Amino acid sequence: MILLKIISEYYGECDVDTRNEVVERIGYLTRVQIFSASHRLHSLSLSDEVNKKIFGKCNNPNGHGHNYKVEVTVRGKIDRHTGMVMNITDLKQHVEDVVMIPLDHKNLDKDVPYFSDVVSTTENVAVYIWDNMVKRLPADLLYEVKIHETDKNVIVYRGE
Numbered sequence: 063m064i065l066l067k068i069i070s071e072y073y074g075e076c077d078v079d080t081r082n083e084v085v086e087r088i089g090y091l092t093r094v095q096i097f098s099a100s101h102r103l104h105s106l107s108l109s110d111e112v113n114k115k116i117f118g119k120c121n122n123p124n125g126h127g128h129n130y131k132v133e134v135t136v137r138g139k140i141d142r143h144t145g146m147v148m149n150i151t152d153l154k155q156h157v158e159d160v161v162m163i164p165l166d167h168k169n170l171d172k173d174v175p176y177f178s179d180v181v182s183t184t185e186n187v188a189v190y191i192w193d194n195m196v197k198r199l200p201a202d203l204l205y206e207v208k209i210h211e212t213d214k215n216v217i218v219y220r221g222e
């Protein structure tokens with residue numbers, strides 16, 4: 063068993079600890095994607111006056127745009143046979159389907175039905191991405207959706 067531990071450590075695949083008990087290695091895998099979209103912050107449940115007061119310049123009817131940087135992170139066991147938490151090729155396809163196809167080069171409020179009655183804050187964009195991503199992944203694999211709305215404004219959603 064000691065020999066097995068030495069060999070498995072050497073190959074970076076240690077699955078027994080010093081008491082010869084099986085160890086599960088947990089990894090975090092992130093896919094980063096950038097999309098461009100326009101939006102306006104406006105809540106249908108608030109008056110025009112209150113909208114202006116709360117959202118200020120972001121309530122301008124002409125809207126404005128961002129290059130959003132999205133980071134989708136999965137967390138799971140590093141499979142000792144494949145060496146992967148999940149195949150990046152699959153994660154890449156899910157991000158393409160959930161983020162790029164519906165959101166890239168879109169007016170979030172007008173082109174994405176979800177935001178017809180949900181304010182398109184970055185928090186809600188993160189919730190949108192989470193809710194659609196979580197449906198496609200094995201249970202408990204999705205860990206975090208992080209969005210950089212600008213270099214200075216970052217939001218994290220973990221499904222809570």
Ligand SMILES: Nc1nc2c(c(=O)[nH]1)N=C([C@H](O)[C@H](O)COP(=O)(O)OP(=O)(O)OP(=O)(O)O)CN2
Nearest residue numbers: 102103117120128182183184185211212213214215
């Ligand atoms: N909680 C939130 N607050 C705000 C959001 C949001 O998504 N969640 N969004 C906005 C505006 O849409 C806008 O994106 C903010 O832009 P701006 O203030 O111009 O961005 P910066 O902070 O990067 O600009 P600087 O003036 O350079 O600091 C507002 N609030």
Ligand SMILES: [Zn+2]
Nearest residue numbers: 101120126128
């Ligand atoms: Zn904005």
